[in-house]
Amino acid sequence: MFVTYGVRRSALAAVAAVGMMVLTSAPAVAQQPADPNPGALTLTGSIDFLNQYMFRGIRQNSSGIAAWPAMDLGISAYSGDGGLKSVGINIGTWNSLHTGDTGQDGPSGKLWYESDFYATLGLGFGGGTSFSTTYTAYTSPNNGFTTVKEIMFKFAMDDSSKLGKAAIKPYIAIAREFDTDVARGQADGGENAGTYLEIGFAPGYAGSKASIGFPIKIGLSAGDYYELDGEDNKFGYFSIAGIVTVPLGGTTSFGAWNIHGGVEYQKLGTTTEFFNGGESNQVIGSFGIGFSY
Amino acid sequence: MPLRRQIRYVIALVVVAAVWAGVEVSPASAQAAPSDPNPGNLTITGGLDVANAYLFRGIPQDDTGVVMWPFGDLGIALHSGDGAIKSLAVNVGLWNSLHTGAAGSDGPSGKLWYESDFYATLGFGFGGGTSVGVTYTAYTSPNGSFNTVREVSFKVAFDDSRPLGRLASKPYVIVARELEGQADGGAAEGTYLELGAAPGFPVGGLMVTVPLRAGLSLGDYYEGVAGDERFGFFSAAGILTVPLSSGPTRVGSWNIHGGVEYVRLGDRNADILGDTSKVIGSIGIGLSY
Numbered sequence: 001m002f003v004t005y006g007v008r009r010s011a012l013a014a015v016a017a018v019g020m021m022v023l024t025s026a027p028a029v030a031q032q033p034a035d036p037n038p039g040a041l042t043l044t045g046s047i048d049f050l051n052q053y054m055f056r057g058i059r060q061n062s063s064g065i066a067a068w069p070a071m072d073l074g075i076s077a078y079s080g081d082g083g084l085k086s087v088g089i090n091i092g093t094w095n096s097l098h099t100g101d102t103g104q105d106g107p108s109g110k111l112w113y114e115s116d117f118y119a120t121l122g123l124g125f126g127g128g129t130s131f132s133t134t135y136t137a138y139t140s141p142n143n144g145f146t147t148v149k150e151i152m153f154k155f156a157m158d159d160s161s162k163l164g165k166a167a168i169k170p171y172i173a174i175a176r177e178f179d180t181d182v183a184r185g186q187a188d189g190g191e192n193a194g195t196y197l198e199i200g201f202a203p204g205y206a207g208s209k210a211s212i213g214f215p216i217k218i219g220l221s222a223g224d225y226y227e228l229d230g231e232d233n234k235f236g237y238f239s240i241a242g243i244v245t246v247p248l249g250g251t252t253s254f255g256a257w258n259i260h261g262g263v264e265y266q267k268l269g270t271t272t273e274f275f276n277g278g279e280s281n282q283v284i285g286s287f288g289i290g291f292s293y
Numbered sequence: 294m295p296l297r298r299q300i301r302y303v304i305a306l307v308v309v310a311a312v313w314a315g316v317e318v319s320p321a322s323a324q325a326a327p328s329d330p331n332p333g334n335l336t337i338t339g340g341l342d343v344a345n346a347y348l349f350r351g352i353p354q355d356d357t358g359v360v361m362w363p364f365g366d367l368g369i370a371l372h373s374g375d376g377a378i379k380s381l382a383v384n385v386g387l388w389n390s391l392h393t394g395a396a397g398s399d400g401p402s403g404k405l406w407y408e409s410d411f412y413a414t415l416g417f418g419f420g421g422g423t424s425v426g427v428t429y430t431a432y433t434s435p436n437g438s439f440n441t442v443r444e445v446s447f448k449v450a451f452d453d454s455r456p457l458g459r460l461a462s463k464p465y466v467i468v469a470r471e472l473e474g475q476a477d478g479g480a481a482e483g484t485y486l487e488l489g490a491a492p493g494f495p496v497g498g499l500m501v502t503v504p505l506r507a508g509l510s511l512g513d514y515y516e517g518v519a520g521d522e523r524f525g526f527f528s529a530a531g532i533l534t535v536p537l538s539s540g541p542t543r544v545g546s547w548n549i550h551g552g553v554e555y556v557r558l559g560d561r562n563a564d565i566l567g568d569t570s571k572v573i574g575s576i577g578i579g580l581s582y
Contacts, residue, residue, distance in 0.1 A: 036333025040543035041582050043337055043367070073337065073365075075544060093387070115409070115435065139406065141435040147404070253334040254369065293335050 036253045037293055042074040043255070048288030053096055056196060056219045057226075057237025057272035058187055059282075060113070060144075064100020068288070086124035093117055102144050110142035128158035138187075146184045150175050152196075169202040174222060188271065190227030196236075197222040204243075213243045226271035235269035245290075255293030262286060330543050331582055336368035337545070342577030347390055347407075350485060350508045351526025351558055352476055352515075353566040355407065358394025362577070380418035387411055396438055404436035422452035432474070442474035446485075462490040468511070477561075479516030485525075486511045500534040517561035526562060530554035534579075545582030551575060 046068070052059070053066040060066070072092035079086045096114035097103060104111045116139065122132040131154070138148040152175035160167040173196075180186050180193040188194060200217030219236035226233045243262035250256070264284040273280040331337075341363045346356035366386035373380045390408035391397060398405045410433065416426040425448070432442040446469035454461040467489070471482035486509045493502035508525035515522040532552035540546070554573040563569040 036335070037331050039330025039545065039582065041331070041337065041545060043335065045367075071365075071367075073339075077544075110441075112433065112435075139404075139435060141406075141409070141433065143437065253332075255333065255335060293333065 036251065036255065040076040042076070043072070043293045044074070044291065045069075045071040046288055046290035048260075048286050050284055050286040052282060052284045053098070054237075054266055054272075054276075054282060054284065055187060056198075057239075057266060057268055059272070059276045060096070061098050061100045061102045062277070064098055064103060064105060066099075066103075066113075067097040068095065069097070070094040083125065084123060085126060086122075088120075088122040088124070090120040090122065091118065103142065106142070106144075108142040108144070112141040113144045115139050115141050128161060130154075130156050130158070132156075145189070148177060148185050148187055149179045150177050152176075165205060167203065169204075171198075171200050171202070173198045173200075177225075186227075188225060188227045190224060190232075191230065192224040192227070194225030194227070194232075195222040196220070196225045210244055210246045213245070214241065215243070216240045226269060228271040228274055233270040237269060237272050238267040240265055241284075255291045257289065257291045259287075259289050261288070328541070330541055330545065334370040336370070337365070337582045338368070338580060339363075339365040340577055340579035342550075342575050344573055344575035346571055346573045347392070347396075348526070348556055348558075348562075348566075348571060348573070349476060350487070351528075351556060351562045353562060353571075354390070355392050355394050355396035356566075356571065358392060358397065358399060360394075361391040362389065363391070364388040377419065378417055379420060380416075382414075382416045382418075384414040384416065385412070397436065400436075400438070402436040402438065406435040407438055409433050409435050422455060424448075424450045424452070426450075432476075439478070440474045442476055443472040444469050445472060446470070459494050460492075462492045464488075464490045471514075475513075475516075477514060477516045479513060479521075481513040481516070483514030483516070483521075484511040485509070485514045498536065498539070500536075502530075502532045502534070504528075504530050504532070515559060515561045517564065519560070522559050522561040524559040526559060527557045528554055545580050548579045550577055550579060 047070070048068040050066045050068070053061050053068075070092065072090055075089040077087045077089055078084070094114075094116040095112065097111045098113040099105065099111065103113050116136055118134055118136040120132050120134040122130060124130045134152045134154070136148075136150045136152065138145075138150070140147070152173055154171060154173040156169070156171035158167070158169055160169070175196040175198075177186055177193040177195070182191050183189050186192075186194055187196075197220045198217055199220075200215065202213060202215045204211060204213035216239070218238045221232055221234050221236060224232050226236045241262055241264035243260060245258050245260040248257040248259060262285075264286075266282040266284065268276055268280045268282060276282060341361065344360045344362070347354040347360045347362075364387060366384055369383045369385075371381045371383060372378070388408075388410040389406065391405045392407040393399060393405065396407045410430055412428055412430040414426050414428040416424060418424045428446045428448070430444045430446065432439075432444070434441070446467055448465055448467045450463065450465035452461070452463055454463070465488075467485070467487040469485040469487075471484070473482070475482055476485075477483060487506060488509075489504065489506040491502055491504045493500060495501075506526075506528045508527075510521055510523055510525060513521050515525045530552055532550055534548050534550040537547040537549065552575060554575070556571045556573065558566060558569055558571070
């Protein structure tokens with residue numbers, strides 16, 4: 001699902017960060033190649049800790065902490081100078097571990113609330129435009145929900161080359177649930193398979209010691225995505241966040257590591273407000289560590 | 294599982310292999326492939342195997358449909374040197390078992406994902422090809438077929454390729470202790486002993502390996518109606534590995550592999566299976582980068 005960085009102090013995250021600082025001073029790292037991985041595969045991973053997990057505005061836990069370990073393998077299958085600039089394949093797993101009511105403290109007694117598998121085919125075109133198709137299976141190892149299968153199409157534009165620091169990197173994504181039944185295989189647990197529409201922007205500024213991003217997005221139902229009492233409510237949520245990312249040194253033979261944190265504010269619609277216990281506003285803080293290799 | 298569906302899975306696997314062969318000759322790969330696309334300290338391995346049955350250390354899990362094992366491993370080389378400790382590495386990874394039969398999508402849960410294991414290994418390499426590894430593993434069942442089993446295992450291996458060349462047998466010993474949960478669903482956590490060897494030899498551009506394993510209970514690992522049984526299983530396999538390129542490419546080193554394993558079971562495991570032996574066939578695709 002969609003990672004939203006935020007600020008939250010976490011002993012485990014701090015330990016992980018300190019551990020990696022130790023690693024980066026180990027003898028093996030002293031031999032630093034300029035690029036440790038010039039090949040066509042890229043591995044990225046992260047773990048984030050949050051006070052609240054909202055999936056497209058739909059609350060997933062009411063208590064405890066959520067931890068999101070994630071791993072992605074990117075495959076650069078093609079790059080060229082024609083109309084099609086690049087073809088990439090990404091496969092990965094994204095997980096949500098909950099200490100609270102939908103995890104360890106819940107009826108199952110199991111931490112592992114969600115495990116998603118996804119595969120993306122991404123096409124890069126001229127002018128910074130890209131189009132991607134993603135299949136995702138959202139599963140719940142602790143049976144917190146029934147498996148949701150979805151196909152998503154995303155069109156994005158990186159306007160950095162035209163606008164420089166004023167770039168807003170707009171995108172639009174549309175996702176369709178399939179293989180559903182009443183109250184099964186749907187994010188809203190509703191009657192019909194839903195279609196989700198997201199419009200977003202990701203402006204940001206990169207400095208020498210840190211970067212900051214301000215992702216803004218709005219989630220809408222393009223059909224049965226936010227069902228409540230038989231009625232589909234179009235507006236799902238609006239989100240704005242501030243994310244600070246601090247590199248942990250440069251690129252080493254272990255890749256490039258960072259710590260990041262931020263705060264996200266969500267304004268919820270009728271259905272998502274109901275799922276959030278009648279509260280129409282939600283603030284999410286998160287903190288995490290990530291790497292790219 | 295109808296034969297037609299099984300055939301479709303195998304065809305899909307072949308298509309994946311063909312796609313990868315295609316990727317290797319794509320323009321991106323054609324650009325002067327570096328001799329080592331990944332000289333850094335992280336190593337990625339992964340693969341997908343398809344089999345007709347799954348026995349975990351001789352304990353029958355499922356033989357009613359197609360079993361698929363997608364897995365991925367991240368290796369981190371922390372140290373290499375000429376001292377007593379030649380190498381130090383950490384591996385973390387996931388291993389999964391997806392079942393179309395009675396333990397998976399055709400079973401009570403209706404869910405394919407029978408098993409998901411997370412593991413972390415700290416490995417030490419010493420002189421003379423000797424290595425020691427300590428592994429923590431959490432065996433979980435996303436479709437709720439079994440309770441989570443947590444285990445710590447110790448492995449001592451000896452790579453005798455240097456002194457013996459093609460006659461190397463690469464012997465190893467594994468001792469595993471269950472910390473919580475039990476593979477046999479018995480009364481007490483068990484301790485497992487595995488003695489194995491993995492001789493292999495190249496044939497042309499191919500690789501043939503003949504892994505041999507014996508699984509024993511050092512205490513409560515194979516509990517049955519007659520108590521704990523010492524002998525769990527013996528296994529002998531033949532595996533053929535075919536590289537999909539003559540050397541590393543920009544997308545790593547890929548291979549397809551397949552083989553047949555014969556498993557002879559102890560009485561306790563044979564009672565569960567309903568037979569004293571099992572032949573397991575498998576085919577898969579693998580990656581090292």
